[in-house]
Amino acid sequence: MSEEFTIVQSKKKHRKFGKSAQVKCNRASSPAEFDRDKILKRINYCETELEISEYFQTAIDIIKTAVNNHRISEIICLGIGSISESLTAKYQLAFINLVQRNLNIQSINFFDPLLSAGEQEVLKALKHTVLSENKEGKYIAESPTLFYLPHCPKQLTNNLLFSNWDPKYLANIFLISNSFQRIITKTPERFLRPSANFILEVNPFVSEVEIENSFELNTCFNDTSIHSFTPTKLDTASANLWINPSQPTYIEEDLEIVLNGSKKFKTTDEQLCKVKDEMHFLGQTYLCYLQSARNYKRINDEYKGAGERTVEATAKLPLVNKTKMSQKKEFFNIHNNLTSIPCLLINKNVLIFLRNESWVAGKIVDADGLMNIFMEKVVYCDQKGLQYKLDNYGIRNRQILYIQIPESIDLTSAIKDYLDKLHTPMNKSTKRTFKIKRAQMKNQETVNELKGKQF
Incomplete structure (x- = not known):
């Protein structure tokens, strides 16, 4: 027995759109x-x-x-x-x-x-x-x-x-x-x-x-x-x-x-009056997008920065290069204020608190009169409490909030001893130069002449 199919059509009338639509x-x-x-x-x-x-x-x-x-x-x-x-x-x-x-x-x-x-x-x-x-x-x-x-x-x-x-x-x-x-x-x-x-x-x-x-x-x-x-x-x-x-x-x-001439308006069969130019505009828009994307990549590759430094990269930053002016300022600071304290703590283990709410603990191996510090075998703790072990760490003077001095150090006597070392007279060389020898020979001749004369 053959099966019969009934075609069911929707009663709703759909509006047709096409090229013929005015x-x-x-x-x-x-x-x-x-x-x-x-x-x-x-x-x-x-x-x-x-x-x-x-x-x-x-x-x-x-x-x-x-x-x-x-x-x-x-x-x-x-x-x-x-x-x-x-x-x-x-x-x-x-x-x-x-x-x-x-x-x-x-x-x-x-x-x-x-x-x-x-x-x-x-x-x-x-x-x-x-x-x-x-x-x-x-x-x-x-x-x-x-x-x-x-x-x-x-x-x-x-x-x-x-x-x-x-x-x-x-x-x-x-x-x-x-x-x-x-x-x-x-x-x-x-x-x-x-x-x-x-x-x-x-x-x-x-x-x-x-x-x-x-x-x-x-x-x-x-x-x-x-x-x-x-x-x-x-x-x-x-x-x-x-x-x-x-x-x-x-x-x-x-x-x-x-204007000498009227604006003319006409009916047309073209949809929205822009069909003939629509693909052209779409192509121009996509071309502009591609050119902009390529230019962005080129400029980004050429001029982009390294981004925020890591803790390791920050630790390896060199200290301030000293000029003659900075050396004079350093000499003045050592003798007139307490910026020489880090110099007293060389080869000591100290705890230093920084201005960004972090801290550093380690051994000071070098410091200067401007209060720049270089440390070894450091533990660095950031604002979130995360700790990092570092071999070296440099601290600039403007980063320091305060330094915790060990109780075993007598600060007054330590400063006095440090300043005395700076002013220790240099040992004069005992080597006789030609100029010294000639002067000594003339002195000896004068002495001999005086001895030979009778007064």
Whole structure:
């Protein structure tokens, strides 16, 4: 009878990952996932919430006062950000929409290289215009224009001022952006001059009013002011200020969206957008590890020390090499203090306690006036109580805590005898030299002459 097998499959559905799985490298959603109506609904909610807030009521009054009955022809908004993903960008868009309605401005023109195709459709649904050309902020205000640059880099504002560097054009600009005064206060002039020289030059002639941030989301409208250029202040400037302004130049790190060209984001089938470089990075990392390991071994072999000395190696260290200066010091110490005591104990068995809480017992075979001691047949006991038998052991003077003197030694008489030995007169040589012989012969001749004379 044949056996039958039943194939059992799991009811759980496993998600498959492979090369065909689409992973997005860009921040923008694909058209299938982009919900325009949902974003429009969210923006409408932001407008409703913002319109009844105390912050907007204060802000619109300040803006109306700054505009001062000028008929604003259009609004140009730069750097609004991603309105599909950023809550801050949604509130900033809601803010400029409310300003347009309150001031009865005909149109708003937007440009931001980060805007995706879906976000551009949202702006068009709100009856706004999306500019296609990146003018790097160089828009000329031929008629009264409200510029809205929410948290944009100062280089973009600098370009806007450069393109309108004439009193008749500056008088048409009403700019809502980061505070000029704070930019100048927070940044030293030597750093600000290369990247925002037009802000520095025009600051004395600008009328700036801060829009105090009282909104519940602090990051949406912080550090915001409205700037206007009244003819009265502009007329006080020197005429040479407006002649031949230099084209602003920036270093690469300062460009951001001032660059002439937008940042392009694309969807891709590559996982995490780094598969093609992942093995290269892994290989470079491993190569760096191997090179570092080899360099460490080479340096360690060349420069490593011998480590901590053993007890035997310490015992065999030579005593201090004596110079003429040390010999004089030794002679002085022997006659003026008790450093000569180890010299009295030569060929005696003594116990010496050291400063590192260890002790040494053995026979002193040599010592000097500096209290350096050399011993034989030694027992050394370390701090842990472990004992070692050594043939030789040298002790430097700075290691000695105290010396236990045997009771059989009379210290006073021993010191006196030792000093007497040091001062024992040397026996004169009895050998007659030629000089001595000649002197003795002359003396003898003189004596003989004196004896031969009669007095």
